[in-house]
Amino acid sequence: MKLVGRPKFLISVFLFLTALEVSAETLSIDIQKSDSSPLYIAKSMLVFEDKTNQLDFDSIRSPLLESKFIKVPSSEEAFNFSYSQSTYWLKIQLKNSNLNSKEIALVVSYPRLQTLELYFQSSKEVKKIPSGYSVPMTKRPYQSRFFVFPVSFPGNTNAMVFLKVKSPNSINIPIQLWNRDLYDRHEIDDHVIQAMYFGIACAMVLFNLFLFFILKDSNYFLYVLVVSSTAFTIASHNGIASEYLWQNSPWMDQYSVNLFISIVLILFLAFMRSLLNTRQLIPKLDQISLSLIFLQILLPILYILSFESFIKIIVLSHAITSFWILFVGTICSFKKERIAYFFLLAFAFLFLALIVSTLRALGLIPTNSFTIDGPQYGSAAEMMLLAFALADRYNTIIKEKETAEALVKFNLEKSNLDLEEKVKERTQTLNRTLSAMRRDLFVAKKIQENSLVTDDRLIKELNLVYRYLPVSEVGGDFFDICQLNKSKYRILIADATGHGVQAAMITMAIKGLYDNIKNFELPPSKVMEIFNEEFMDNFVSLNSLLTALILDIDLIERKIQFASAGHPAAVFFQNDQLHLLTKTGKMIGLKKQIHYEQSELTFGPKDRLFVFTDGVFEAFNAKDEEFGEESLYHLFQSTRHLTLTEVEDHLLKTLQNFLNGQDRQDDLTILGIDF
The missing domain is CATH 1.20.5 (Single alpha-helices involved in coiled-coils or other helix-helix interfaces)
Known part of the structure; x- marks a missing residue:
């Protein structure tokens, strides 16, 4: 009997000590500490693995299961459970030592989690907040590329927070506690960083697409496909695609990353075979590359048909294919192929990022900010180095051409x-x-004209009529119309210095910048300041400036708010009286941290607004006489009885008569609105 009783006694002591250990680790975290910087709370959380996937919140809170929550190994920033069929419950105790309520946000910065539910249990309430990619973006508590749970924490209160996590994808849980105001500011900064990356990608795509059309070299087109597919992969990986491209598609959230990686590898293999000419240089190894292309076509099909069976296989195939591309690049480098050096270095960055991402997904390395954002950094480096490779290739071709021409010239002299x-x-x-x-x-x-196409619905709702006439095939003027909410519309008109191809390329670039910030529901002056900062960070080396005017028009409140960066004054008619919307700040591109003022006015029925670029009045005839702003204002005043279409047609005809056969010197854009 003693022998039988002693093991039971030891087991009881062990369970008692374990309960004491768990209880000791369940310490309250004061949310006041998040006022200055976010708190990483993974190491302070207890975890319970529900292998049955049957337990609900009421069951989890039962005394029987409370002791089942234990500390599990994690990095400072995140948990990593790799691919698992279980449901994981995490809990942590928080307290607000302040007497006032406080707005906080719990952020899980990994967008590949299908089910993510937060339970906030205090003495006053139990609140459930559902999220995860199974919840449409519009129904989430905070619309972001990550999963954000905003919570109003009552004053002088302790609360237990539970987190339920389940996903067919790898289960990585980087979790932070933020002050709500700090996170809102961080969200804006994060979008600026994302805009920089995707702006660079767009610039690379447009520039090399332009080179492809000029040089007719298929390598430039393959490079465009590689960069585009890589950008889509990054957008899927970091949640940008879920936030902007497919806001209600759990299928895409579950499958897209690995599918896009397969596409990137297929295109990279094709690009490698063409750029390094492996068919002639290493024909036997080239056959293996073709086999891997076929494999990366087949596996995604099987992956779609049976996700659970092939998820780890396709992830492993990505690593193997990446190793192969790196190996082929190394072999070509040993064969003294100059362009292979650039290719090898470029892919090494992307390879490292891909391997880090794969190892993190398999749970072999911890999840942190480096392993999460590593693919984006590697992609940016790979993108730039491949561009250098193509530039070096083009330079080699030019030198070979110059040598050939010299030989031809020598022979021609005979x-x-x-x-x-x-x-x-x-x-x-x-x-x-x-x-x-x-x-x-x-x-x-055609590309520029298509980029300026505006939704006919917005034009009709604003009663807007516009004319856009570049001085050559392409121009440096740009305008955009978008709807911020049910009643508010935002109009941007910008004019880059110069005209022609250079100005057109700049306007295409700034369009990419503006598209990422135009829907921020911030005042026009703040949007203009962000626009100037982004322009200075990305395009200051172009030594180009631009004027811009942003107007927010609220049709219900009948109010116009505007900010002008050195742009020509818009003309506003109210009760047949002419008013000018003068500039509120300096031109964009002069310097960083420019402050823009903001003005506001109201409008009523039969009021009229004209917004235009300086090409409308800076027109010189053969006598070097300028049409001028006063003539323009007089024309607007004298045509108040005409429709907007008639006014703008009359303006163009008047300018044509004034020039008397002389060509226009600048691009012309005018937008008219009748309220």
């Missing part, structure tokens, strides 16, 4: 007849190149 033939050939080549450039300019014109 014979006048050969010289005449070569001159004819060169003339034909130049004519073809000129024709190609004209075609490319036509394509650029």
